[in-house]
Amino acid sequence: MKLIEVQNITKKYANHTALKNVTFSIETGTIFGLLGPNGAGKTSLIRILNQISYPDEGQILFNGHILSPKDVESVGYLPEERGLYKKMKVGEEALYLAQLKGVPKRTALERLHYMFRKFEIESWWDKKVEELSKGMQQKVQFITTIIHKPSLLILDEPFSGFDPINTNIIKEEIIKLKEQGTTIILSTHNMTSVEEICNDIVLINKSQKVLEGNVAQLRQQYKTHQFNVEIDKTNIEIPENFGFKILAQKEEYNRTLLTLQLTTEYNSNQLLTQLMPYGNITNFQEILPSMNEIFIQAVNENRK
């Protein structure tokens, strides 16, 4: 089932078009990567999803109906530029934001205390926000983003500013939310995290969609038939006449490490049989492109 269907969205500003006829959809209960270089139009799209601004053309379906003002309570939004009222007390501020999202006071307090305990920030309840470190403020903000149990969570660079430990806590929390059925849009430049946790992605460049699909599938799709091979012998010389090319060869601890490019008419088993006579093959692995490489490749292709 689809939670979000973005249909032919176009958004124009005075001097430029931020989004041009963008269409894609997001499955319920998945983590969806919204990718693109700076200035590609991601923020414009996020603002439209948040109903902060409205598209000039096209529409957005939320759970099958046209996105309407009452849906804002089903959306949680963590903007890239974080911000809280500095002079307010942490607890009061979290309660205020929860109430604004339509959570009744009593429920909000229960959930907040539970979350504060979980994130080990219970003792900060009565502190002023400005007394907290940046990372602590991020935690508070993350809590306020999910406090109303939104069915759609939009996270813009959620890991920036967190140390590795806290990044992991947040990452685990995101995965847990997904397992509970929350749909999550993750807008980030951190491609490792995309590979790790995203199911599907859409890549926007210069206001247009240039790539979309399942992360595992895309990596297969973009693979270039390269392999890493490790043979337990040194000083071997392999002729390049078997339908592959040697891209790199080096020796380490009495082993030879090869990076090979296979031409398309051969498969990996044929390659293996070719290599076996030269020694014991201790490692054989296909190189899948990283999301980073796919990102750069897609953007560069788009540039041409």
Added chain:
Amino acid sequence: MKIENNMGKIGLIIAREYLTRVKKKSFIILTILGPIFMAILTILPAILANETQRKMNVMVVDDNDFFINKFTDTENTTYTYRSGNIDQIKSEAFNNNYDVVLHILKGTQSLNSNLYYEEPPTLDFTSEVEDQINKLLFDQILIDSFRIQPEQFSVIKELTRVSIRSIQIDEHGSEKEKSAEISSILGMIFGFLIYIFILLYAGQVLRSVLEEKSNRIVEVLISTVKPMQLMMGKIIGVAMVGLTQFAIWVVFTFLIIAGFGLAAPELFTDPQTIEQVANIDSENINPEAIEQQLLESETIFTQIDQYFNVSFSTLIFCFLFYFIIGYLIYAALYAAVGSAADNETDSQQFTLPVTAPLLLTLIMLVPMAENPNGSLAIWMSMIPLTSPIAMLIRLPNGVPAEQLILSMVIAVLFFIFAAWLAARIYRVGILMYGKKITYRDILRWIKIK
């Protein structure tokens, strides 16, 4: 259901704006200090004026031998005369309970004199001594040079005294005596109060919008509520803070002054009436009589009704009306300014055109108060950016009903326009970070549908 929900959210915003401000130390301090300050301003002159009651024993040493036995003793001042070495007289005088020693130095045309004391005398005392010296010299010159007896001179002066009473005739032909001075002072006070309120609290709206924008929290907020709700919630919340503070000030100032009034009634009634009361029972002043007096002084409201061409209730109503509408207009404009700017320094280029009419009105305060029905005052009381102050300045002197109503209608219409305009600038402005905004940008935002 939806409307209820939205109202609830505006309520939350108002409550936050209100509570965070009211709980601030600066608010509490200002709220407490305000009435004390006001009360001091009211009571201090009364106390100072009262100090003339102190009995003064004056030792006069005149090197010219002219003033000997010529000073007139008054209720509180008695003069004694000595001649000889000033230093010796001084030390003797202070040992013998004299309060001051007046040493008039030798001279012919202009006289110099020194006043020695251990405790500084009141200004009133010093000026009384000066007056007496001047009068004595003046009378001597009248006799010596003009051969006129001082008594004759007083008669001449009495004969040529002119006094002007100003009486206004209204359209029904009835006459009303009024005090132009009191009217214009009251007008200036009202006008100035509104100016302060607008500057303080509309300025807070500006800073609050800027804070949310530079904090980036605004993005989270307007993903939940409409920009218009956020803006109006803020404006109303801050207004309530202002009204709360104002109400506390009024009540406490009144209580403090009334408290002093009961504790020391002589401070607040003029000596004549005190004498009258004292005459009723000269030995000990009858508390009931004093109470009666206080009651009478409370009829200041009826006095205002008599003095001015508007009733007291109209005056209060108009004050509150312009107080609120003036704040609302400026708060809306300041909110727009705050949204368009990126930081406080940046905001100044936009605040200037908004603040200029306010400053202009303040500069024109005195000319308008002096000529409340002149064309300057009339025009400024019609233009909505200046009318909240200008109309209040004019009001105690009487303003034709049609002018008052017209001015109010213009102000309300302009507020609706200002709120609309501000909302259009605000909704775009709050999301514009890191860009230098020009007036052309703002014009474009207004046009965006």
